[in-house]
Structure formats: structure tokens, C-alpha cells
Amino acid sequence: MLDKLEYLIALSREQHFGRAAESCGVTQPTLSAGIKQLEEMLGVLLVQRGSRFIGFTAEGERTLDWARRIVGDSRAMREEINALRHGLTGQLRIAAIPTALAMVAQLTTPYRARHPDVRFTVWSRTSIEILTQLENLEIDAGVTYLDNEPLGRVNAVPLYQERYQLLTAPDAALGDRKRVTWKEVAQVPLCLLTPDMQNRRIIDGLLRSAGGAAVQPTLESDSMILLFAHVRTGRWASVMPARLAETLGLTATIRAIPIVEPEAVHTIGLVVPPREPLTPLAAALVAEAKRLAAGLAE
Amino acid sequence: MLDKLEYLIALSREQHFGRAAESCGVTQPTLSAGIKQLEEMLGVLLVQRGSRFIGFTAEGERTLDWARRIVGDSRAMREEINALRHGLTGQLRIAAIPTALAMVAQLTTPYRARHPDVRFTVWSRTSIEILTQLENLEIDAGVTYLDNEPLGRVNAVPLYQERYQLLTAPDAALGDRKRVTWKEVAQVPLCLLTPDMQNRRIIDGLLRSAGGAAVQPTLESDSMILLFAHVRTGRWASVMPARLAETLGLTATIRAIPIVEPEAVHTIGLVVPPREPLTPLAAALVAEAKRLAAGLAE
DNA sequence: CCGAACGATAGAAATTTTCAATCGTTGTAT
């Protein structure tokens, strides 16, 4: 029955019988039959049947909740028993928002020092994707904003405060300033993340409330590396979290100027499934996050 | 895999492969193979192997914990989805200590009024049996002492306070008293529960600390009905909780005399698995218990 | 030393699961 619950979770993830089947490594008829068996066992329809996948019924949604929990627990069991025997091993799957990606190294590095047999996979994802992937057991933990948009059902560990700086060449407009206002920044052509990123929405909001007009970035990307590479040429400007700018390294061609009025602050943190107990791999990451947060707060 | 986890739970309950298999409705080789499959999946021995069942390994105990949780959740899922469709139906399995059995009617009666399609099974059990049966998913809820001996991992809802009375014939020794002391009670030949019952251990303790000598009841039984039937003849005496004596009905042949010095009080309550969310059947019982407790406290 | 109890094992039978192939429906583009 556990595998059928996996099918249900995959179906919710893919919203498509065929793709869900593929992602489970079975054929579509097998997955269809599995869902039907679940429905027979529970005596209710779980999926709204039409010519194609429409959505789950109310009972389907509840079952999905249970499925995530039960499947998550059964994975946690395996992981925990394995950890008892061989210490922490296996794959730790993390997703982080682009502006926090650089910071992930501060978590993974001490983690690996403590648990050398753990392998990491880190994805760059939007904050919304992080939450759904966490829900669907596709990742073990995420790094995202804790205080801006709603988080949903997760457990959060605050890591650090994100503050914003204008990155620009010293000889560009505003390049010689000690600090600039959002109103001033609104006048500069910027390289920003795409609007599906929460960071972009935050900056949009700040620029809008300072400058009035809608934001028209000169260049958009979902990659911080791309944005940074442009700024690095000395011909472009961007707004980035202070900590990220430091990590990427300030060269002679770039200045990082604090943006004030308002001095915006947002909290970034680790999010993990609201499961108790966590998988050992995730629990160790939470411990690492708490250590890191304590270190950063000093 | 879920069925294998059931096997593991049954094995922990029965401490015997053959009986565990029978209780799961499979043959002994099937259960043996199931356990072995779990062991292979997890890569550890779960059961200490000797010529017979000795016990679980440390990993086995942890796995057992997970098994209880996962199996419990999967049952809760079925129950909840069924409840969405058909309202509360099915079997509610309760165990209560003998002195609280009469009180169970106060829970089941309003419960049944609200949910007529639920059937009840109520067992008389010792407080210790209640805790292990709860752990092993053999019952959905228990009624037992909350404040005397350790409870283990359960959620508790206090129901009422148990106070002790001497039940005896009016013309017997102490039969004319308004109240009696434990020291005096220690002199009377008593009908008491067997020592595996916590109520007996409580009374033993009270008598011992008042009278000094060890308790030598004239008659022991694990059945309150048997004790009460003896008292009812007018030729025997017993110590019973006040509320129970009231429920059983005081006749001309019996007086119930409060026992003081000390005026001992113990809390009886409902215990349910520490699972969140509870099964709908158990949750409704908890709600009923809270209502009842509120009513009794008035 | 024997016998009973217990759990493991082997092999056959039954059941379940899975898949390839195909069907029927629906929505869309022509």
C-alpha cells in the first residue's frame, strides 16, 4: 500500500498520470490501477475523473496529506535505522532561493566536516517551489524567506537577516555615495531576478513604494551568477543582499552601497517538513543551522 | 511493507512468532519471512535470534516505534476518509481499569447519542495492560489513573477524582460511623482487587502507611462485580471509589463511609495514543471526555 | 537421552502486480 501512496504523491506533483507514473518508474496503467486500488480500499473517489486529470476530490486531498505523512515517516524510518548502523549517510536534498545559494555553503561545509559520508544535492528554486517540493517529499530542506510571504506547514530555523545594497561601478551614477535611497535606486537601470522570485517581488515592492512608478529592469534573469557577471563588467547595476555581495567578492569595479529609506530587512532561514522526529539527515542540518545562526548573531 | 510492519507489532505483542502469525491471520513461515524481509530492507537484524524469540535488537525497538506510528497513521487515514463519507462508523475499542468501568457508561452513552453507528468494545484491564495495548494499537483509548504510576507516551484527559470509601454492612464493625480512618480500615477483613491492579496497590499503600502491617485481604478478585456481590451480602467489607459505589447502588445492606487520614485522591482520565491527529473515533471520545470532565467539575 | 516447542527452510500453489497493446473520450486545430 505504501507504493500506492507514493503514486498519489507523484500524481499530485505531476498533475498527470503518465508523468507521475514515469517519475515512479512504473507504467501509466500501473499507476492508474494503483490509484484505483486506493480508491477501492478507502471506498471513495480520490481523483476527479474527466477525460484528463482535473484534480483531487476533497477526500483525495485529505488522503494526500496522510500519504505524505506516512511515506515521509517510512522513509525517515529507513534513514534512521541506516544511520544507527552506519552513521549519517545518503543524499541530502536541499533547495534554496537564488539569493541564499551562496550562504548554503556555510551550512554544507560544517555539515560535511561532521558527517563526511553524506552527499548533497542543492537546487536553485523559487520560494514557492521550495514549499511545494518540501511538501511533496522531493527535498529534505529548503532555504528561503521566513517572514515575507506565507510559509505554509513547515518548521523554520532563522539563519540571518537579508539587507539590500546597490551594486554598481564606482564611476556610475550614485557610484560615489555612502548610502542611497530606494527612490534614487528606482532611477537606475537595474539587473534583477525574474518576478517569480520572491527577492524580486520584495525589491519591486520597495521600489514601488519609494518611486511610485512600476519597475522596469534593464535585464532579468533567474540566475544570480548572470546578474553578478553583468554588474562585474562595470556597466550594469543591481540590487543584492549584502551578505551575498560580500560572498561573491567585491572587486575594484564594483561598489556595494547600502540602500536606506527604508532600511529593509528580511529573514532567511532553513525550512524542514513539520515532521517529528525529522529524518536524521534533516535533523543534523537543523542542528547545523542553529549553530550557524548563533554564530552569525554574535 | 505495511503488513510487514504489522507483523513486527504483533511479534512485540505476542513475543512469539507462532502466536504473532496467528493474530495476524497468516502462518508462521509467512510472518518469519516478513520479519526477515524487513531486516533485509533495513540492512539490520531486528530480532535477537536464538532457538526461540528472545527480544528485539536496539534497531528492532526503534523500528517498532516507527512501525506503530506508521501503521497507526495508515489506520487513522482509512478511518478518517471513511468518516468523511459515512460519518463516524466502526469499532471503538476501549480498555478501562475495573474501578473505572462503571464510569465508562458516562462516556459511551453521550457518544452513542451523537454517533449512533459506532460500536464499542470495552475491556477490563489493568492499568499496565492498558498502556501496552494502547502502544500496540490494540485499543483506541483507555481509562486509567493519570497521577499515580508513570504513564509513558500517551495523551491524557482528566475525567474525575477518585476518593475512597469503606463499603460495609450497617451492623458490622465501623458500620455506624460517619467517617473512618485508614488505620481503622486496616483492622477490617476486606475484599480487594488483586495486586496486579493499581487500585489495589494504592489501597495497599494507604493501609500500610496507616496501619504499619502488610495487608491481608480476606478475598481477592480481578472483578469489581464479584467484590460488590460479596459486600452486598452484608457479610463482607471492601474499599471502593466513591463514585463507583454510587453507581453500583447503595442498598439497605450497605453503607459507604468516607475514609480519612489521609483523604486520598487520585485522578482518573482518558488516555489516547500521542498521535496527531487522532483517529476520528478517538478524537470524538476525547471531546466527549472533555465535556464529561467539565460537567463533573461543576 | 527423549520429546516437545520453536523458528527456519524448501518447494509448490495461489495471488498479485506489472506491462504492452489498445480502446474511448475529449479538446483542439484545421
Added chain:
DNA sequence: ATACAACGATTGAAAATTTCTATCGTTCGG
């Protein structure tokens, strides 16, 4: 209006698994 493509359901055969009966080997108690 018609043809087509996408999607999920269905079917029937093959494969995998589970389960059972029968039996074995060990251990413990008398």
C-alpha cells in the same frame, strides 16, 4: 465539421511476489 493528438481506462498475458504445507534443525526441560 473533421481529423488528430493527448490522456487515462481497460484488457489479457507474463512476471513477480506472497503464501501455504510440510519438514528440518536446534534447544530446553524432564
